[in-house]
Amino acid sequence: MIDNKLFRAIILVSSALFFVFAIYYFLTDKNNTFDSLSASIESILIVAYSIFYLFDQMNKPQVIFIYQEPNFWFVVGFIIYFSGTLFLFIQASNLTLEVRDNFWKINYFCNIIKNILFAIAFSTKKSKNLQQTFGNPFENDILENPYKTQNHS
Amino acid sequence: MILLQVNNQGSEISFMLFFGTIGMLVLAIGMIVFIIFHQRKVIRYQLKLQKLEYEQQKTLLNASIRFQEEERQRIAADLHDDAGPLLATARLYLTENLVNLDKTSQLQSIYNAKSIIDDTIQLIRNISHSLMPPTLKNFGLESAVNDLFQKISGSGSLNASCRFHDYRERLHADQELIIFRVIQELINNILKHSHSSFIHLTQNNSGSKLYIRMHHDGKGLTQSDFEKLNKSSGGLGLKNIQSRLKLLQGRIFFEKDMSQTYYKVTIEVPKTEEMVAKDERVVTY
Numbered sequence: 452m453i454d455n456k457l458f459r460a461i462i463l464v465s466s467a468l469f470f471v472f473a474i475y476y477f478l479t480d481k482n483n484t485f486d487s488l489s490a491s492i493e494s495i496l497i498v499a500y501s502i503f504y505l506f507d508q509m510n511k512p513q514v515i516f517i518y519q520e521p522n523f524w525f526v527v528g529f530i531i532y533f534s535g536t537l538f539l540f541i542q543a544s545n546l547t548l549e550v551r552d553n554f555w556k557i558n559y560f561c562n563i564i565k566n567i568l569f570a571i572a573f574s575t576k577k578s579k580n581l582q583q584t585f586g587n588p589f590e591n592d593i594l595e596n597p598y599k600t601q602n603h604s
Numbered sequence: 605m606i607l608l609q610v611n612n613q614g615s616e617i618s619f620m621l622f623f624g625t626i627g628m629l630v631l632a633i634g635m636i637v638f639i640i641f642h643q644r645k646v647i648r649y650q651l652k653l654q655k656l657e658y659e660q661q662k663t664l665l666n667a668s669i670r671f672q673e674e675e676r677q678r679i680a681a682d683l684h685d686d687a688g689p690l691l692a693t694a695r696l697y698l699t700e701n702l703v704n705l706d707k708t709s710q711l712q713s714i715y716n717a718k719s720i721i722d723d724t725i726q727l728i729r730n731i732s733h734s735l736m737p738p739t740l741k742n743f744g745l746e747s748a749v750n751d752l753f754q755k756i757s758g759s760g761s762l763n764a765s766c767r768f769h770d771y772r773e774r775l776h777a778d779q780e781l782i783i784f785r786v787i788q789e790l791i792n793n794i795l796k797h798s799h800s801s802f803i804h805l806t807q808n809n810s811g812s813k814l815y816i817r818m819h820h821d822g823k824g825l826t827q828s829d830f831e832k833l834n835k836s837s838g839g840l841g842l843k844n845i846q847s848r849l850k851l852l853q854g855r856i857f858f859e860k861d862m863s864q865t866y867y868k869v870t871i872e873v874p875k876t877e878e879m880v881a882k883d884e885r886v887v888t889y
Contacts, residue, residue, distance in 0.1 A: 534632040538624035
């Protein structure tokens with residue numbers, strides 16, 4: 452999906468580090484009801500990965516509109532959801548339960564938008580590369596191939 | 605509703621949270637919209653380029669097909685108008701009645717027929733040479749161009765000279781033929797349109813490239829004229845030059861000399877042999 456090798460390496464390494472950190476944080480931190488720090492880092496990482504993806508797509512020489520690809524809509528969903536909830540997750544541990552519940556509507560709202568975008572992604576068919584428009588306009592099997600080996604038993 | 609709570613509480617955290625979220629969302633959406641529009645613009649541009657290139661190729665192909673047809677018509681006309689009547693006349697001399705004639709008339713008829721057949725042989729030789737000069741195949745581009753220039757000079761109407769500075773190694777036969785055709789076409793154009801008094805051709809090498817430059821003092825073309833003619837429906841010969849050079853991955857440049865008295869045409873051809881071998885199947889001349 453992402454062709455840039457540097458981006459791939461960064462994604463793999465940072466994901467692995469984050470996984471280790473999240474488990475460590477989950478095991479050691481027992482004060483909070485919400486793991487604010489790991490959720491914020493997760494949001495930042497996923498937004499960064501999504502930007503990597505979009506940047507990579509922009510630099511690809513392919514002739515295809517980006518919004519005709521399902522992957523684009525998944526990435527947009529992730530970007531909207533995680534950038535919308537980033538500040539909420541950062542501040543979650545500083546808010547009282549009552550205020551947090553109030554602000555949690557942001558999370559619900561972003562989640563709904565994300566799911567709508569995912570629905571668009573699932574309903575988008577992967578379109579053909581527009582470059583093929585100038586190729587052979589006929590199907591290859593429109594005429595019978597005279598050299599085809601016939602299997603008469 | 606959230607805004608109201610922000611006002612009520614007035615807490616810094618809520619304020620930051622609210623505007624931070626709005627800011628992030630605006631940033632994210634802005635970025636996505638930018639990427640979509642940027643990509644659309646790039647793709648439109650690419651598609652336009654592709655279409656232009658496709659059309660250019662189509663005109664070149666059409667030109668080369670038309671050129672081929674015109675060449676065939678010319679050969680057909682040569683054969684029909686020159687060789688046909690000559691042979692018919694020779695046949696008239698050699699009738700069955702010849703045996704009944706006296707010896708002097710017989711000899712006269714045979715002599716006439718023989719000279720007509722000689723003429724026909726010469727004519728056919730000329731046609732075949734103009735189709736494929738034997739010097740080119742046997743002795744190479746340098747000799748063929750020399751021959752061509754000598755013939756032009758010999759006609760007396762203009763002074764043609766050529767000088768090959770560095771042509772010790774012959775190019776691949778196909779490359780030589782294509783370059784020769786391009787030179788022929790350029791000389792045809794000069795003879796037909798430019799009314800010049802001399803043509804001078806020089807050849808040289810630089811790196812892995814072969815350069816051929818022609819000077820003439822008549823009415824010539826500049827690069828912008830060439831490109832204009834190339835895009836128009838006319839200029840069949842020029843299109844043909846272009847498609848031939850494309851096959852060699854060569855380039856051509858038309859310009860006026862600094863002194864504004866001469867016109868220069870420069871041809872640049874890379875000296876690689878594999879390329880021609882690879883493209884051999886495309887050659888349909």
